[in-house]
Amino acid sequence: MKKKIDWKILIITSLICLIPIIFGVILYDQLPEQMAVHFGVNNEPNSFAPKEFALFGIPLLMFILQVFCCISSDFMEEKKQNKKYITIYKWIIPIIEMVVYLTMLAYGAGIELDMRMIVCITLGIVFTLVGNYMPKTEPNKLQMNYIRADFWKKIKRPAGYFFVIIGLAFIISAFLNSMVSLILLGIIIVVAILISIYSIYLFYKDRK
Numbered sequence: 001m002k003k004k005i006d007w008k009i010l011i012i013t014s015l016i017c018l019i020p021i022i023f024g025v026i027l028y029d030q031l032p033e034q035m036a037v038h039f040g041v042n043n044e045p046n047s048f049a050p051k052e053f054a055l056f057g058i059p060l061l062m063f064i065l066q067v068f069c070c071i072s073s074d075f076m077e078e079k080k081q082n083k084k085y086i087t088i089y090k091w092i093i094p095i096i097e098m099v100v101y102l103t104m105l106a107y108g109a110g111i112e113l114d115m116r117m118i119v120c121i122t123l124g125i126v127f128t129l130v131g132n133y134m135p136k137t138e139p140n141k142l143q144m145n146y147i148r149a150d151f152w153k154k155i156k157r158p159a160g161y162f163f164v165i166i167g168l169a170f171i172i173s174a175f176l177n178s179m180v181s182l183i184l185l186g187i188i189i190v191v192a193i194l195i196s197i198y199s200i201y202l203f204y205k206d207r208k
Contacts (some may be wrong), residue, residue, distance in 0.1 A: 009090050010070040013169065017063040018095040018163040018187055020101040024055035031055070031108040038040025039115040042178065045107070054104060069093060085133040117174040120181055124170035155195070 024031075026053075035054035036045030049058075070090050097121050106113055135157040166188060173180040 005071055006090075007076045009087065010067065010074075012062055012089050013070065013094045014066045017066050017097050018059050020098055020105075021056060021059050023102065023105055024059075026042060027105055027109055028055065031105070035104060035108050037104060045116050054108075059097065059101065066090075066093045075180060082137045085130075085137045088129050088133060092130075096122060096126070116178055116181060120170045120174035124167045124172075124174070127163045127167030127170060129167075130164075131160045131167060134160035159195075 031051055033051050034048040035051050036047070037049045037054055037058070038047035040046045048165065059180060073086050073089060099118060103113055103115060103118055107115070137156065138152070169184055170181065172182055
């Protein structure tokens with residue numbers, strides 16, 4: 001079966017990864033030579049990068065990553081019921097990159113922003129959207145090599161609810177103590193590890 005690449009989504013989302021560069025060029029002379037690219041939960045920067053890399057290198061890297069993600073997802077996906085889910089997946093990188101880039105520019109230009117609130121709300125929206133469509137999806141060809149079909153049927157609905165709950169909790173946590181956001185992040189990591197371990201266990205169990 002011939003694979004079909006959705007060129008429209010690929011071109012639009014990939015270009016959106018590059019659009020923020022325009023704002024970087026406009027504000028170039030007002031920005032410091034070392035740009036803050038990562039912030040702690042206390043809104044203080046803890047990682048810096050040269051201005052040229054932050055303004056031009058990061059969008060280019062995101063552009064390349066977005067092109068790869070779009071093409072690879074189209075090649076792996078064969079199920080029509082996953083179309084909306086894949087479309088949301090393809091928009092995750094451009095949206096996050098746009099938010100991160102613009103907040104980075106704002107901070108570099110001296111505008112005070114609550115970085116934790118911005119990140120929590122953005123992640124919350126992404127998790128909620130992904131969780132909403134997860135129960136309606138089926139594993140693609142690559143995932144089938146690692147996840148049993150019956151296992152996916154059992155876990156996809158609870159996993160979808162989990163993502164929606166975590167997403168809403170992230171949005172709420174943006175207005176609460178920073179420790180709440182850290183706890184949520186820890187829960188996500190632990191659950192992801194447990195699901196991965198269980199999936200690997202089932203995979204090797206079937207091979208015996």
